[in-house]
Amino acid sequence: SFWASELNRENWGWRVVNGSCGGHAFNLGKGGSRQCEELRMEVDMASATFSLRNWTLLVRGNNVFDRLSGPEHRLDLTFSSRGDAAGRDLPHGIIGQSFSSTAPRYGMTDEYPDEGRFKTSAMAEGAIEGEAAMYEMAWPHATDFTFSRFEALGRAETATELAAARDATSAN
Secondary structure, X not given: OEOHHHOOOOOOOOOOEEEEEOOEEEEEOOOOEEEEOOEEEEEOOOEEEEEEOOEEEEEEEEEOOOOOOXXXXXXXXXXXXXXXXXXXXXXXXXXXXXXXXXXXXXXXXOOOOOOOOOOOOOOOEOOEOOOHHHHOOOOOOOOOOOOOOOOOOOOOOOOHHHHOOOXXXXXX
16 A cells, blocks of 8 residues: 555655565555565655556655645556556456557546636546446445456457557556
8 A cells, every 4th residue: 555644745755655465564665665476566755666467556646735634645646558468457447448448538527717616527438438436336345346357257369459569558
């Protein structure tokens, strides 16, 4: 886990990543790294890179500017795939769909006002399968939703458009 609350005013910390490996708890901070089976974790200053097979997740902590209340730091995420990751691992869910096609996905977007309160209405419709409500989970660790592939068997034949080795990124 990456904890934005562990970042200091200079935007780095000694215990920003924690977890367990082989039944042993660990913490990582500035300059720390750890290998746990196939998972590689590296912490820079305000960012951590998690790599597993052909997938990489970059988590960057950043200050919340002009904050009125609430958390002082936010987390920005960048997902990357290499080679045949999308064809082999059957990406799914809201983020995974960014990798399930070679064609760009464009969905609804909001127009943000220069000032005042704002409530979003764009929920990625057009860029995701179905509607955002179809991705709501019954509990925090649930894996069952309309487009879930968690219980799916490995695909015998991979779609040609996903099998082609390529690199892809879904940022922020």
